[in-house]
Amino acid sequence: MTDFSDAISNALALVFGLDAALTEIVGLSLRVSLTAVAIAAAIGMPVGALLALYRFRGRFFLVVSMNALMGLPPVVVGLIVYLLLSRAGPFGVFGLLFTPTAMIIAQVLLVTPIIAALTRQVIEDLWVEYEEQMRSLGAGPGRAMPALLWDGRFTLITAILAGFGRATAEVGAVMIVGGNIDHVTRVMTTSIALEVSKGNLALALGLGIILLVLSAGINGAAYMIQHETRRWHA
Amino acid sequence: MIRHLLTATLMALVFSTPPLAAAEKYITLVGTTSTDNSGLYDEILPLFTAKTGIRVRVVSVGTGRAINIAKNGDADVLLVHHRKSEDTFVAEGYGVRRHDVMYNDFIIIGPENDPANIWGLKSVVDGLVQIASTRNFFVSRGDDSGTHKKELSIWKLAGIDPAKSSGQWYREAGAGMGATLNTASAMPAYTLSDRGTWLKFENRGGLRLLAENDPLLLNPYGVILINPKRHPHVKAKMGQAFIDWITGAEGQAAIAAYRIKGRQAFFPNARK
Amino acid sequence: MNALAPGPVSASSILPLELDGVCFEAGGTRLIKDVSWRFGADLRTVVIGPNGAGKSLLLRLCHGLIKPSQGHVRWQNEANPARHQAMVFQRPVMLRRSVAANVDYALKLRHVPRRQRTDIIDRVLHETGLKRLADQPARVLSIGEQQKLALARAWALKPQVLFLDEPTASLDPAATHGVEEIIAAIHAQGTRIIMTTHDLGQARRMADEVLFINRGRILEAAPAKAFFEKPKNDLAQAFVRGELLWWNKGRDNRKNQPGLQT
Numbered sequence: 001m002t003d004f005s006d007a008i009s010n011a012l013a014l015v016f017g018l019d020a021a022l023t024e025i026v027g028l029s030l031r032v033s034l035t036a037v038a039i040a041a042a043i044g045m046p047v048g049a050l051l052a053l054y055r056f057r058g059r060f061f062l063v064v065s066m067n068a069l070m071g072l073p074p075v076v077v078g079l080i081v082y083l084l085l086s087r088a089g090p091f092g093v094f095g096l097l098f099t100p101t102a103m104i105i106a107q108v109l110l111v112t113p114i115i116a117a118l119t120r121q122v123i124e125d126l127w128v129e130y131e132e133q134m135r136s137l138g139a140g141p142g143r144a145m146p147a148l149l150w151d152g153r154f155t156l157i158t159a160i161l162a163g164f165g166r167a168t169a170e171v172g173a174v175m176i177v178g179g180n181i182d183h184v185t186r187v188m189t190t191s192i193a194l195e196v197s198k199g200n201l202a203l204a205l206g207l208g209i210i211l212l213v214l215s216a217g218i219n220g221a222a223y224m225i226q227h228e229t230r231r232w233h234a
Numbered sequence: 235m236i237r238h239l240l241t242a243t244l245m246a247l248v249f250s251t252p253p254l255a256a257a258e259k260y261i262t263l264v265g266t267t268s269t270d271n272s273g274l275y276d277e278i279l280p281l282f283t284a285k286t287g288i289r290v291r292v293v294s295v296g297t298g299r300a301i302n303i304a305k306n307g308d309a310d311v312l313l314v315h316h317r318k319s320e321d322t323f324v325a326e327g328y329g330v331r332r333h334d335v336m337y338n339d340f341i342i343i344g345p346e347n348d349p350a351n352i353w354g355l356k357s358v359v360d361g362l363v364q365i366a367s368t369r370n371f372f373v374s375r376g377d378d379s380g381t382h383k384k385e386l387s388i389w390k391l392a393g394i395d396p397a398k399s400s401g402q403w404y405r406e407a408g409a410g411m412g413a414t415l416n417t418a419s420a421m422p423a424y425t426l427s428d429r430g431t432w433l434k435f436e437n438r439g440g441l442r443l444l445a446e447n448d449p450l451l452l453n454p455y456g457v458i459l460i461n462p463k464r465h466p467h468v469k470a471k472m473g474q475a476f477i478d479w480i481t482g483a484e485g486q487a488a489i490a491a492y493r494i495k496g497r498q499a500f501f502p503n504a505r506k
Numbered sequence: 507m508n509a510l511a512p513g514p515v516s517a518s519s520i521l522p523l524e525l526d527g528v529c530f531e532a533g534g535t536r537l538i539k540d541v542s543w544r545f546g547a548d549l550r551t552v553v554i555g556p557n558g559a560g561k562s563l564l565l566r567l568c569h570g571l572i573k574p575s576q577g578h579v580r581w582q583n584e585a586n587p588a589r590h591q592a593m594v595f596q597r598p599v600m601l602r603r604s605v606a607a608n609v610d611y612a613l614k615l616r617h618v619p620r621r622q623r624t625d626i627i628d629r630v631l632h633e634t635g636l637k638r639l640a641d642q643p644a645r646v647l648s649i650g651e652q653q654k655l656a657l658a659r660a661w662a663l664k665p666q667v668l669f670l671d672e673p674t675a676s677l678d679p680a681a682t683h684g685v686e687e688i689i690a691a692i693h694a695q696g697t698r699i700i701m702t703t704h705d706l707g708q709a710r711r712m713a714d715e716v717l718f719i720n721r722g723r724i725l726e727a728a729p730a731k732a733f734f735e736k737p738k739n740d741l742a743q744a745f746v747r748g749e750l751l752w753w754n755k756g757r758d759n760r761k762n763q764p765g766l767q768t
Contacts, residue, residue: 087307087465095467097308098262098293132571133599137663138588138615147611151602179293182276197412198271199437232643 010206022207026214029187032100032174033167036107037115041160044112048119049149053127053141063120069113074106075172081106082176098179103187106173111163118159122152154226161222168215188214260289261472264309266380267410269455270294272430272499278488282479288472296410298378304328304458307465310473312458316380320456329458333481336489336500337454340384341432342445343415344370344424352424358448359392366394369403371423375414376406380453385426388450415441428453433494454503457481480504520581520590520666521547521698523568527577530563530722538563539722540577545667550699552713552730554706554745560722561702562671568700569593569669589616592660593669597676598652600644605636608644609659616663630658634688650681657688661697668692670701674708686712706748710734718742 014022051063083089085097085105096102126148127141134144149156171189178185180194188211195204269275270292279290295303297314304312305328312329314320323329342352342361350370352361365372374396375382389396396404405423407414411431418425419439427435432443457477462470479485481504489502523545530538538560545551545568553561566572567579570588581587600608606627613623631637634654639647644655653673660668670689674682689712693699703709709716713730718739726739737743 086303087467088305092307098291130599132566133593133595135571136569136591136593137612137659143615147601153602179291179295181291181293184291196416197267197410199412199415199435201416201437 004205006202007205007209010203011209014206015210022210024183025186025188025191026210028100028185029168029189029211030214032103032187033107033164036104036167037111037160037164039104039108040111040115040163043108044115044163045119045149045156046145047112048116048121049123049145051116052120052123053145053148063117066113066120067117070117072110072113073172074110074170075176077106077109078173078176081109081173085177097177098181098185100178100185102177103174103185106177107167107170110170110173111167114163114166115159118162119149119152119156122155122159123148126152154230157222157226161219164218165215168211258289259287259472260291261311261469261476262291262293262309263311263313263476264293264295264300264303265313266297266300266315267294267412268379268381268428268431269313269315271410271412272428272434272494274430274489274492274500277492278480278485281484281488282476285479285484286472286475288475290476296375296377296379297381297383304460307460307468310460310469311476312460313455314380315453315455316383317454317456319380319383320458324458328461328464330461332456332458333477334504335455335457335480336486336502336504337452338429338500339446340381340426340451340453341429341443342424343418343427343432343441344444345422346440346442348444350424353444355445356448358388358445358450361445362388363392363394365424366392366396366399366403369399371403371405371421372396373405373407373414373418373421373423373425375411375426376408377410379410381411381426381428384451384453388426391450430494430499433497433499455500518583519547520583520587521545522582523667524580525568525577526580528567528574528579529576530560530567530572531575537722538567538574541722541724542577543717543724543727545698545700547698549714550693550712551701551715551717552709553700553702553717553719554704554709555719556745557704559719561704561719563722564719565593565669565671565700565702590666591669592663592665592667593671594653594656594660594673596672598649598656600647600652600655602643602645604641605644605647605655606631606640608655609662612659613662626662630662633661633691634658635684648681650677650684653677653681653685654688657685657692661688661692665697667698667700670699672702672704674703674705682708706746718745 051059051066081102082097084091085094085102086092087095087097096105123145127144130144130148134140134147139147169189171193174185174187175190175193178187178190180186180190186194188207192204192207192211195201195207265275271294275290275292279292283289293303293309297316297319300312300314301319301323303309304323312323313335320329320332324332342358344350344352350365350368352364355361355364374385400406405417405421407417409417411427412435414425415427415431415435416437417423419437419441422440424444429446457480459470459473459477460468462468480489486502486504489500490498492499525541525543528538528541529536541564553564555561563572567574569591570579571593601611603611609627609630610623613626618626628637631640634657636651636655636658639651644652647655653676657673668689673689674685677685686708689699689701699712701712710730715729716727716733717724718726718733718737718741720741726733726737726742728738733742734746737746
């Protein structure tokens with residue numbers, strides 16, 4: 001029990017002391033995860049929409065694989081990206097290993113399936129409702145896609161937040177491809193892992209609480225925005 | 235309104251991280267978690283950077299993985315503590331040359347009440363024999379690290395194959411030193427640890443030091459420059475500068491000066 | 507030609523529409539059986555019949571939303587007949603944006619230049635009584651207002667033919683009246699109306715010609731006056747009298763008369 005109270009006082013001390021190391025770590029965590037989510041959305045939403053709107057050979061398997069990829073363990077993704085980016089690997093020449101860029105790449109791979117799968121579901125449901133009217137107006141699936149994405153925006157934001165949650169919470173991928181290098185690739189989750197491995201459980205828990213509060217803050221803000229605009233739009 | 239506030243906050247936080255200067259001089263050192271967790275690098279590396287302007291980026295993993303990373307050429311310098319692996323590494327052409335750097339020692343940690351009664355035994359081999367015969371819990375790193383390989387070598391000398399009892403009194407954690415100590419603390423169990431990690435470890439629970447100073451428990455470290463002939467992109471000059479420094483007077487003195495809770499943690503032993 | 511003038515682009519008419527032996531099958535069942543008809547210009551055609559008769563399917567076949575399994579749907583000037591048609595459905599489908607933006611979307615799809623769009627939107631919203639709601643989110647409107655918006659949207663496209671599938675089935679009497687007025691106005695400006703309904707009163711009010719459909723076949727087709735005064739077909743007669751054919755399926759002796767088997 002002392003661990004918990006120590007954890008809370010640790011967390012408060014770090015936050016209110018505006019600990020420089022903490023700010024750096026939090027900043028990097030956000031930079032990596034937000035960038036990854038932005039890229040994942042840019043890829044995942046069109047892919048999801050395409051899967052929703054078009055029928056083609058192999059679509060079934062593609063949908064099933066995409067849904068399965070949502071459950072891919074981060075450490076496996078990390079391993080795959082490591083093998084790709086290692087100097088001994090196909091893309092080693094870029095020297096991306098142990099940099100934030102490698103971490104972003106790994107997280108893009110983790111988050112894109114989630115966003116794509118959820119987008120597919122949203123767009124599919126919307127198309128069932130809209131198809132006849134859209135076709136009557138002269139918009140086939142291709143032309144209708146942007147309007148569908150916009151109309152589904154509330155659920156799609158939730159999908160993006162789900163992706164963001166997965167990105168900020170994972171430690172397996174960023175640890176392997178980032179190396180948890182101090183001041184370079186150390187993020188919240190790898191810091192927590194490090195402190196646990198050092199036996200500094202209270203500090204680790206404190207960092208965990210900060211991560212939780214951060215995540216809650218972002219989700220809360222997004223929900224409020226959704227709520228306000230949704231009320232207006234019905 | 236809220237939307238703007240949120241965007242502004244996020245932007246501020248994200249851009250508060252200083253961008254990595256493309257021209258920053260650095261080398262990548264791949265080493266073991268035990269060394270990093272002891273806090274040695276935090277203490278001595280800034281001295282090197284101050285002198286040469288070269289930053290050292292430390293990637294800390296288990297010894298097996300460190301060697302793997304070094305073989306792939308994903309780092310510039312390798313610093314681990316398993317002589318046999320280091321020699322093979324150089325012999326196979328992955329490394330230029332192995333240099334002595336420092337040593338510390340391993341210790342046996344165990345439950346406060348010492349149920350296997352190993353306290354006072356001069357020979358660590360006898361200690362492990364006793365733990366095995368009384369079937370008391372022993373947690374192994376189980377991760378192919380330097381510590382793990384040392385542990386296995388002692389079992390071998392004792393003529394015991396602990397893998398046969400894996401899952402019973404012998405528990406293989408497959409984890410770093412800190413995590414293994416956490417597990418040992420929770421069970422409680424015996425385990426082999428390097429002294430540096432133990433001195434820094436905060437979650438001792440019901441554990442205490444029960445065996446030390448057997449010559450078998452010596453833990454020497456070696457530093458190797460990854461072979462630029464094998465991996466042309468390796469920063470050979472800067473890497474060598476680091477090796478020269480850490481095996482030179484300044485680096486060695488810095489290592490000797492490092493204290494954990496008042497005790498010297500590492501003993502420099504580079505040869506001139 | 508003034509682009510703001512009401513009425514369809516008269517450049518080339520896509521009417522008459524000819525249905526030639528049109529059949530439609532789904533799930534192994536023939537739902538539309540050998541329908542042939544010629545929709546000439548200017549009239550308001552109302553397609554009536556019991557539920558499940560195939561009225562909605564027929565409309566969709568005409569509009570091109572589904573393809574016939576046999577037979578042909580032929581418009582004059584085949585180049586791009588869809589461009590000169592619009593359809594309003596029983597339940598209005600609105601995008602999650604403002605009333606004006608919904609109309610704007612339809613116009614943008616047709617590549618109408620921006621300057622013209624604003625004026626057109628203004629006009630149709632005014633004519634349908636929705637001007638004051640222009641900036642409201644479309645989805646908060648009542649269903650009656652949304653249906654008027656659907657009509658406004660269709661009207662903005664200046665269609666030569668407007669299809670309506672039971673447009674007032676979900677509305678209360680007041681909204682129904684409003685919608686009928688708008689349809690009349692659209693027709694007055696030159697748009698051909700083809701609509702379905704199961705509301706007899708509405709058919710009487712709105713039809714110039716009537717197509718009576720049951721079980722996928724046109725059983726009777728006649729000018730409205732003739733049809734309502736003296737329908738020739740038995741079922742049509744029963745229907746006009748207000749008898750509920752579809753509830754009595756199989757139990758009504760009348761339906762088992764020879765010649766009516768399909």
